[in-house]
Amino acid sequence: MAHHQNIVILTGAGVSAESGLGTFRDAGGIWTKYDLEEVATPEGFARNPALVHEFYNARRANCLDAHHNEAHTALGRLQAEHPGRVTLITQNIDDLHERGGATGVVHMHGELLRALCAACAHRWDAPREMDPTAPCPSCNAAATRPDIVWFGEIPYHMDEIYSLLTEADLFVAIGTSGTVYPAAGFVSEARAMGIATLEINLEPSEGSALFDRTLHGPATETVPEWVEGVLGA
16 A cells, blocks of 8 residues: 555545434435525525524534544544644534544534624534524624534635645545535545545445545445555555
8 A cells, every 4th residue: 555645534424424423315314304495504594593503403412422433533543643644624513533533623514513603703612502592702692603614605724625635645535425515526636636536435426436546335444444554554
């Protein structure tokens, strides 16, 4: 296995699915009980902030009660033990990477455990249950929302992410469907720069053909096996 000095890893919902945090497409999952236009857009929040908070309170409780799995732990170990640089970029809004030992995780879609004031953009740690009438601790406006990137909003840290990609010599996508942009375009960006690419997923994604290598199977099995190979190289 080639030795890579600078590894950039993008993770998606498939990394946390085995911890009980459902993906968008899970039948019977929490996403199927709500209209995404009503709970995951700025317009939905403007219409009915109580409904949006109800939805994210349920997701936050699910996250807080979940446990990180072997994939999270393996990636934390890779970051700690790899002699080069390992950067984790995640589309996930849970904190399971951090609980698995990872540091400096780039949360491009925000964080479920953080709150944001829609009036003044102040951010703080979210309580387990958020309330639309709760005042912002900075400006006192009753405009508290989850610090989540909703549909129609620009993901966080995009300049930093593209800068990180340019410095990588291996780009790895783990547990992501390859359908949500801009993240779905990262593999093409990497290929254009001559960066080696690897997909680790339960099954081939829509963009699997764009990767140099693919590994398929449950994240709790494939990710630790890959990490062992990298650290043993």
